Amino acid sequence: MTTTIPVSGGAFRPYDVVVGRGLLSELGARIAPLAKGRTAVVTDETVAAIHGPAVLASLAAAGIKARLLTVPPGEGSKSFAELERVLDRLLAFELDRSDVVVALGGGVVGDLAGLAAALYMRGIDFVQVPTTLLAQVDSSVGGKTAIDTPRGKNLVGAFHQPRLVLADIDVLGTLPERQLKSGWAEVLKHGLICDAAFLDWLAGEGASGAKGDPAALERAVVRSVEIKSAIVGEDEKEAGRRALLNLGHTFGHAIEAELDFDETKLTHGEGVALGCALAFRFSAATGLCPPDAAARVEAVIAAAGLPVRLDQVGTFSADRLVKRMAGDKKAEGGRLTLILARDLGDAFTARDVDRAAVRDFLKSEGAA
Incomplete structure (x- = not known):
């Protein structure tokens, strides 16, 4: 059983937040209408080891060509250096404006991948797949994307709403x-x-x-x-x-x-x-x-x-x-x-x- 919560406002395109169990295996089918070509899955090294194979298998089953782009775990990845690396790898993957970025991870990954999607070719679609409780209830919803600077947290960013949020309760069982x-x-x-x-x-x-x-x-x-x-x-x-x-x-x-x-x-x-x-x-x-x-x-x-x-x-x-x-x-x-x-x-x-x-x-x- 799943619960779908619509998010809508006059200034942005409506999207759904889907909450339930077993949603990770449904990722490919759920984003197939959005992913017309390729999908880059931005995640951290820890999440990639736990959930990466299942996500790639789900995307492949839906006929979506995907690639994992990993960053180090932790707040340190919300930086100009990692943002540049992610953007460069999106370019190397030759994503175009009809493609999709998937943010698979906690708030750090969601913020970083969302900002990269906002900047890439002046903005491409992205999907949030939050794997932490904090991200499921907060950072994955609402379109705030950002990186940190030595002068403070989340000071460089953009509002870029996701096309879809999938909050799988089952993945919370892997959290410390x-x-x-x-x-x-x-x-x-x-x-x-x-x-x-x-x-x-x-x-x-x-x-x-x-x-x-x-x-x-x-x-x-x-x-x-x-x-x-x-x-x-x-x-x-x-x-x-x-x-x-x-x-x-x-x-x-x-x-x-x-x-x-x-x-x-x-x-x-x-x-x-x-x-x-x-x-x-x-x-x-x-x-x-x-x-x-x-x-x-x-x-x-x-x-x-x-x-x-x-x-x-x-x-x-x-x-x-x-x-x-x-x-x-x-x-x-x-x-x-x-x-x-x-x-x-x-x-x-x-x-x-x-x-x-x-x-x-x-x-x-x-x-x-």
């Missing part, structure tokens, strides 16, 4: 526990933004999803995609409501950058989880939301085995974190823009947040 929990942070984020009832389910019966229960994972992925698709359809380029999806990200990205995006120290999802806890505690400290809401957020995140305090991941300077936050792509004119909360399931965009207040708050949280 830490990667699964990392993705769970983005699931929790969706409840925190706008669906308190979903958050209640995630904190109760649905909590088994963080431990790999397939039925809970499937429900969590479907509801997360429903939330994100509705927001993206309303606001593709983050001019308004879509910014809410960045709850926890401004704090989280600053912390990641201070750790040099070293995923052995902090994964992206862990950064988001910590950022969500900080955003709610800052909201409570400034009188925007009830203290018990911030305490509940902290308890739910901690119960999932995710960090909620700065000292759990490292030692930080409040001034350096604020400087990183001011350089975030959501900032305007050096002013801080944060996603804060009035209550559980009630997030909002706060512009021109006082930098001194954020610095003092971070110091109260243990930053130097």
Whole structure:
């Protein structure tokens, strides 16, 4: 059984996100109407070893000529150097504008392959086949593609919507526990933004999803995609409501950058989880939301085995974190823009947040 969630908006061509089990074997049949000639499958070396043969077999069975293009695993592949390598290999494969790029992997692969597809011959179609929970519920939907620079995360990119997203729940069974929990942070984020009832389910019966229960994972992925698709359809380029999806990200990205995006120290999802806890505690400290809401957020995140305090991941300077936050792509004119909360399931965009207040708050949280 599969669930199809349509994603549509006035500014882009509609597409479907298909969630279910056993979808990897159906890839060839599902993209055959899109792939008129050849398909380049961009993936990382780890995913290629696990899922590459099945994907190539599915494409071959549908009569699609395909080639695997691999990159090293990890955030380091979201770079100018790897983007250039991928583009050069697409050219060597002689893809034309009627061909398709498949992004097979987690958020790093999806961002990199999507940006390559956006740039190649001024834009060719691509399909997202996310193999991590984080990618299934977040980065594969909505058309954000990007690479990192030494000055920050996701600062060079483009909006390029996929033609199709296939989220196969079965592939999540191959994830290490830490990667699964990392993705769970983005699931929790969706409840925190706008669906308190979903958050209640995630904190109760649905909590088994963080431990790999397939039925809970499937429900969590479907509801997360429903939330994100509705927001993206309303606001593709983050001019308004879509910014809410960045709850926890401004704090989280600053912390990641201070750790040099070293995923052995902090994964992206862990950064988001910590950022969500900080955003709610800052909201409570400034009188925007009830203290018990911030305490509940902290308890739910901690119960999932995710960090909620700065000292759990490292030692930080409040001034350096604020400087990183001011350089975030959501900032305007050096002013801080944060996603804060009035209550559980009630997030909002706060512009021109006082930098001194954020610095003092971070110091109260243990930053130097």
